[in-house]
Amino acid sequence: MSNSTEKIEYVSYLDYQGKYKGFLSWIMATDHKRIGLLYMYSIMTFFFIGAFFGLLMKIEMLSPGETIMKPQTYNGVFTLHGILMIFMVVIPGLSAVFGNFFLPILIGAKDVAFPKLNRFSWWIFIVGSIMAVASQLLKDGPPDTGWTFYAPYSSQTGTNVIMATAAAFVLGFSSILTGLNFIVTIHQMRAPGMRFFNMPLFPWALYATAWIQLLATPIIGITLLMLIAERMFQIGFFDPALGGDPLLFQHLFWIYSHPAVYVMMLPAMGVITEIIPTFCQRQIYGYKAVAISSLAIAGVGFLVWGHHMYTSGMSDQARWFFSLLTFIVAVPSAIKVFNWITTMYNGSIDVKPPFLYALAFIFLFIIGGTTGLLLGSVATNVQVHDTSFVVAHFHYIIFGGMGFAFFAAIHYWLPKMYGRMYNFKIANIALVINFIGFNLLYFPQFIIGVEGMPRRYFDYPAQFQPMQVISSIGGFILVAGLILMVFNLVKGAKSGPVAPSNPWNGSTLEWTLPATPSLENFDEEPVIKENPYDYK
Amino acid sequence: MSEKAIHVEEHRDDEASKLGMWLFIFTELLLFGGLFLVYSIFRAQYPTEFHQSSLELSVTIGAINTVVLLFSSMTVAMALTAIQKNDQKRALIFIGITLFCAAAFLFNKYFEWGHKIEHGLYPGSDLMPLLDRGHLLYFSLYFFMTGLHALHIIIGMTLLIVCYFKVKSKNINDHDYVLLENGALYWHLVDLIWIFLFPLMYLIS
Numbered sequence: 001m002s003n004s005t006e007k008i009e010y011v012s013y014l015d016y017q018g019k020y021k022g023f024l025s026w027i028m029a030t031d032h033k034r035i036g037l038l039y040m041y042s043i044m045t046f047f048f049i050g051a052f053f054g055l056l057m058k059i060e061m062l063s064p065g066e067t068i069m070k071p072q073t074y075n076g077v078f079t080l081h082g083i084l085m086i087f088m089v090v091i092p093g094l095s096a097v098f099g100n101f102f103l104p105i106l107i108g109a110k111d112v113a114f115p116k117l118n119r120f121s122w123w124i125f126i127v128g129s130i131m132a133v134a135s136q137l138l139k140d141g142p143p144d145t146g147w148t149f150y151a152p153y154s155s156q157t158g159t160n161v162i163m164a165t166a167a168a169f170v171l172g173f174s175s176i177l178t179g180l181n182f183i184v185t186i187h188q189m190r191a192p193g194m195r196f197f198n199m200p201l202f203p204w205a206l207y208a209t210a211w212i213q214l215l216a217t218p219i220i221g222i223t224l225l226m227l228i229a230e231r232m233f234q235i236g237f238f239d240p241a242l243g244g245d246p247l248l249f250q251h252l253f254w255i256y257s258h259p260a261v262y263v264m265m266l267p268a269m270g271v272i273t274e275i276i277p278t279f280c281q282r283q284i285y286g287y288k289a290v291a292i293s294s295l296a297i298a299g300v301g302f303l304v305w306g307h308h309m310y311t312s313g314m315s316d317q318a319r320w321f322f323s324l325l326t327f328i329v330a331v332p333s334a335i336k337v338f339n340w341i342t343t344m345y346n347g348s349i350d351v352k353p354p355f356l357y358a359l360a361f362i363f364l365f366i367i368g369g370t371t372g373l374l375l376g377s378v379a380t381n382v383q384v385h386d387t388s389f390v391v392a393h394f395h396y397i398i399f400g401g402m403g404f405a406f407f408a409a410i411h412y413w414l415p416k417m418y419g420r421m422y423n424f425k426i427a428n429i430a431l432v433i434n435f436i437g438f439n440l441l442y443f444p445q446f447i448i449g450v451e452g453m454p455r456r457y458f459d460y461p462a463q464f465q466p467m468q469v470i471s472s473i474g475g476f477i478l479v480a481g482l483i484l485m486v487f488n489l490v491k492g493a494k495s496g497p498v499a500p501s502n503p504w505n506g507s508t509l510e511w512t513l514p515a516t517p518s519l520e521n522f523d524e525e526p527v528i529k530e531n532p533y534d535y536k
Numbered sequence: 537m538s539e540k541a542i543h544v545e546e547h548r549d550d551e552a553s554k555l556g557m558w559l560f561i562f563t564e565l566l567l568f569g570g571l572f573l574v575y576s577i578f579r580a581q582y583p584t585e586f587h588q589s590s591l592e593l594s595v596t597i598g599a600i601n602t603v604v605l606l607f608s609s610m611t612v613a614m615a616l617t618a619i620q621k622n623d624q625k626r627a628l629i630f631i632g633i634t635l636f637c638a639a640a641f642l643f644n645k646y647f648e649w650g651h652k653i654e655h656g657l658y659p660g661s662d663l664m665p666l667l668d669r670g671h672l673l674y675f676s677l678y679f680f681m682t683g684l685h686a687l688h689i690i691i692g693m694t695l696l697i698v699c700y701f702k703v704k705s706k707n708i709n710d711h712d713y714v715l716l717e718n719g720a721l722y723w724h725l726v727d728l729i730w731i732f733l734f735p736l737m738y739l740i741s
Contacts, residue, residue, distance in 0.1 A: 113552045180559045188552040218563045222570035226680070233659030235676035236669070237574065243669030248577060252570060 010523065012419065012516040027123075030115035031519060035122050036101030037417065042126065043089055043097060044486070050084035051479060053077050058441075058475035061468045064460055074458040075144035076159075080136055082147025083164060087171045088129050090402050091260055094267035095213075096125070096178055098409045099206045101417065103182060105510045106200045108191025108528060110520040113184040121177040128170035135163035146456060148257070151238030151249040155230045162231055165224040172217045172224075175263070179213030182206050193528035197291070200508045200532045201284065204291045205270025208298035212259045212266075216302065220256035223249065250312055254305035262301040264398055266294055268405030269336050272358050275412050276340050277533045278506040279355035280347025284533045286339045293332035300329040307376050311385045319378045326376035333369055337362060352504065353427035357408030360435050364400025368393060371446065386456075389449025392442045400438060407434075410489060415499035419515035422492025430488060433481030440474025508532050550714040557718040561725050564688070568729050571681055575736060578673045585670020590740040592657070593678075594648065598738040601644050602730065608637030609727040612696070612720045622710035624703060631700045631716075634723065638693045645686055649679075678737055685729055692726045695719045 013033050020028045029035060056077055060067045069077070100118065104111055112118050136142040143164040145154045154161050186207050190199070226237045227249070236242025238249040277284045284290060306314060306322030314322075340362060349355070371393040374380050384390065415421050444467035445453075453464050460468065502511040509526055510517075579586045615630035649658075656663035657675050664672055699719045702708040708716050 113549065114556060117556075176563055180556055180563075183559055184552050184556045187555060188549055214559055214563055215566060218566035219570045222567050225684075226571075226574070229659070229676075229680055233676075234665065235659045235680065236672055237676070242665075243672050245577070248574065252574075 010514060010518050012514070013519050014418075014516055016519045028119070030111070030119050032100045032104050032112050032115065032118060033417075033517065035118050036097050036099075038122055039092060039096040039100060039125070042129065043092060046084050046088040046129065048482075050081050050089060051482065053081040053084070055475055055479055057081065058472040060458065061460070062472050064462055064465060066458075069458075071458045072141075072144065075146075075456075076136070076142035078456055079143050079146050079164075083132055083135075083143075083168070085398075086147050086260075087168050088125075088132060090264045090398055091171075091175060092125060092178070093264060093402060094271060094406055094409060095182070095206055095209050095263070096122075097406075098202075098271065098413065099178075099182060099209075099267060102413065102510055103185060103203055103206055104189065105513065105517065105521050106203050106508055107186065107189065108194050108509055108522060108526040109185065109189035110522060111189075112181050113188055114181050117177055118181055121174045121181070124170055124177075125174040128167050128174060131163060131167035131170060135160040135167060138163060148253060149224070149227060149249075150253075151227065151230075151244070151246045152240060154227060155239045162228050165227055169221055169224045172221050175213045176217045179210035179217075182210040183214065186210075191522070191526050191528055197288065198528070198530055198532055199291075201273040201287070201290050201294075202267070202270040205266045205273070205294045208294040209263050209266045212263050212298050212301065216256045216259040216263075219252060220260075223252040223256070226252075247309070247313055250309050251305070254308045255302075258305040258308065259298075259301050261394075261397070262297055264402045266297060268361070268402045269294070269333075271405045271409040271412070272340060272361055273336070274508065275354050275358045275408055276343050277535060278412075278504050278508075279350045279352060279358075280344050281350070281505065281535045282343055282347035282533075283531070283535055284339065285342040285345075286335075287531075287533070289335055290339050293335045296332040297329060300325060300332070304329055304376075307381070310378055310381045323376055323378050327373065330369065330373055330376075337366065337369075350504070352411075353422075353424055353431060354408050354412035354504070356428060356431050357404055357411055360431065361401060361404040361408060364396055364404060364438070368396030368400055372397065384449055386454055387449040388445040388453045388455050391455045392445035392449060395442045395445075400442070404434075407431075407485065412504070413510070414489060414493060415503050415515060416510055416513070417516070418493040419499055420493055420496040421499040421503065422488050422496050426484065426488040430481050430485035433484065434478060437474050437476075437478030437481050441471050441478050442474070444468070444471045444474075507534055548712075550712075550717075553714045553718060554721075557721050561721065564725055564729075568681075568684070568732075571677075571684070572732065572736070575677055575681070578670075578677065579740075582670030582673065585668065586674050587740050589671050589674035589678075590738060592652075593738050594651075595738050597644050597648050598734050601641050602734050604637045604641050604644075605727045605730050608634045608641075609724055611637070612723045616713065616716055616720050619703060619708060619713045619716055620710055624706070624709075627703050627716075628700065631696055631703065635693060635696055635700070638689055638696075642686060642689060645682065649682075652679075681733055682737070685726070685733060688726050688729070692719070692723050695722055 013031055016031075018025060018029075026034055026038060029038070056069070057074065060069055060074055060077075100112070138160050141159045143149075143154075143159045143161045144157060145159075145161060149161065149165060149168075154165075186199075186203060226235075229235050230237050230239060230242075230244070234242060236244040238244040238246050240246060273284060273290055304322060304325045306318055307326045310319055310322075340358075371389070375384065375390065375393060411422070411427060448464045448467045449455075451464070453460055499515050501513065501515045504511070507529070509528075509532075512526065513521060611630045612634045615627045615634065618624075618627040618630060652658060652675070653661075658664070659676050659679055664675065667675075696719050699708060699716045702715060
């Protein structure tokens with residue numbers, strides 16, 4: 001951290017001219033801010049492709065029987081929707097976009113610990129994404145296993161499972177490298193005076209996330225390799241016809257894929273923890289509790305995978321034990337929710353779009369979280385397992401939680417990323433449309449789920465039609481709202497009014513920088529506060 | 537604006553590089569950890585079949601390979617000490633010996649595998665589906681685990697070859713040897729995994 005004391009002329013990272021020009025100056029960039037934006041553009045693209053496939057499913061579900069596609073096409077569509085949304089959108093999501101952009105800034109560093117490795121992880125993210133898309137287009141037809149690749153079907157179906165699982169493997173590698181980079185960054189790159197316990201809470205959340213990425217992802221890596229080997233060489237790890245054990249696949253799969261849910265959620269919680277104190281102008285309530293609860297969620301989250309498998313064949317002891325652990329992991333999540341709400345108490349609340357998105361997040365996350373407890377308890381789970389109740393639950397968590405937190409983060413940090421401001425009124429209207437559309441889309445699925453509508457079915461009895469139609473209408477409203485939101489953001493980023501350097505009166509380090517930071521963020525040594533949220 | 541000294545300044549942090557390597561080693565251990573888990577589950581299910589199948593392997597070749605790898609771990613550590621003492625010539629010799637050991641390991645492995653393949657004992661062969669489940673799983677795991685390990689040997693060799701040329705061109709020297717240190721760490725990992733693989737595959741009773 002030794003640098004010259006001479007005053008350096010300020011150049012925005014967006015205008016900085018390095019070795020490469022034009023397009024290459026982006027894909028060859030090692031600047032964490034540019035890499036963050038690269039991730040954002042690619043993830044938003046995949047998000048809209050995934051949403052398009054989601055909408056196709058909703059159109060199919062408008063009436064019983066075949067509406068616009070054949071059952072096999074439907075299988076391919078929900079598999080692609082799942083692979084895109086899980087592996088290419090929500091798992092990298094917040095940590096790769098806003099983590100890359102703001103983690104170094106929030107801890108007073110000039111970049112992440114390994115900038116070239118960071119660039120490399122974006123490259124392999126793109127390679128993996130291309131492979132995932134290719135798996136849909138190659139001649140054997142799109143995989144039809146669902147994003148979970150459950151054996152033995154996945155080792156027997158004739159579709160492009162190998163390509164899709166190889167893509168997930170490569171994407172997982174990218175995730176591991178990002179996590180590794182963040183852990184080292186937080187340990188080694190904090191500015192002098194920045195200790196763990198005066199670090200802002202978004203880096204804390206990223207720290208917990210990075211450990212999950214690092215320790216859980218190899219398990220899915222080896223599992224997918226075994227599946228590929230099984231398909232290529234007839235090795236019987238999972239296929240009972242060859243001597244294997246399909247339950248083993250489910251265990252190995254969820255040992256990663258349940259912690260992966262926290263890879264999605266923890267950074268979302270971190271973003272909300274940044275937004276709420278800023279817009280309430282109030283010190284975060286229970287700083288240490290929020291920080292430690294991130295680690296607690298990450299730690300306990302490793303031990304609850306069995307709750308995906310209550311009906312797959314497990315001993316009673318295992319079931320109640322996993323159920324108990326699932327209830328325990330809800331405690332630190334609830335601590336965070338209570339702390340956010342308590343922070344608002346007596347605050348001077350400034351109702352701006354990021355704060356409204358944060359409120360929408362809390363509302364949707366509470367619904368998603370409490371229905372999660374319903375699924376975590378064995379007796380109710382057995383009733384609603386593999387119904388659209390589960391679909392509604394995880395969309396409330398992943399889309400209502402992580403997705404809305406992503407939107408909150410864009411609205412919060414856009415002025416710092418582009419130096420310009422979007423239109424508040426349109427942002428608020430888009431939020432209301434999104435919120436209504438979202439609830440119309442997913443809430444009916446809770447109801448028909450309890451009534452027995454299975455997930456992943458292309459057909460249904462006529463009694464479910466009213467709710468399916470409401471759900472499909474909600475889908476259209478939601479997509480309209482999303483388009484309006486993105487339109488407003490793009491317009492703001494391109495030609496909105498120039499933003500001041502601290503539009504929200506925030507107290508964390510990013511707001512001490514000019515509206516768009518310079519290449520190395522801190523041309524002068526940052527002043528580190530004893531308390532990152534020193535509002536009154 | 538590239539004339540600004542601060543922007544072209546190299547940020548070097550050996551502590552960070554080493555921490556990064558250790559974290560990467562954790563992920564590698566977990567990758568094999570998943571396999572060890574699968575191994576232990578199937579071994580618990582088919583103990584006698586696993587025992588019978590293990591008799592097909594040559595403990596002698598396995599033991600030789602274990603000694604070779606242990607020896608190479610020592611020589612790579614000696615190469616590191618040599619470079620710390622600014623003895624470029626010795627460092628090159630020791631890296632060379634390590635690479636030779638790695639090649640010898642792969643050479644042995646080649647004959648071991650070749651022997652099995654001759655007998656039709658390999659995944660995808662005509663014979664394998666005729667075996668009962670325990671034997672089938674044992675040989676599948678044998679090829680999968682030692683195959684993945686051999687791949688790691690090749691990755692480790694590549695890393696050490698890069699180190700060799702960097703030592704030669706003095707890019708690795710007594711002031712900046714973190715790359716060799718990380719290469720050596722990785723090599724120890726490859727060695728460590730074999731230390732577990734050898735008893736699990738060869739010495740079951």
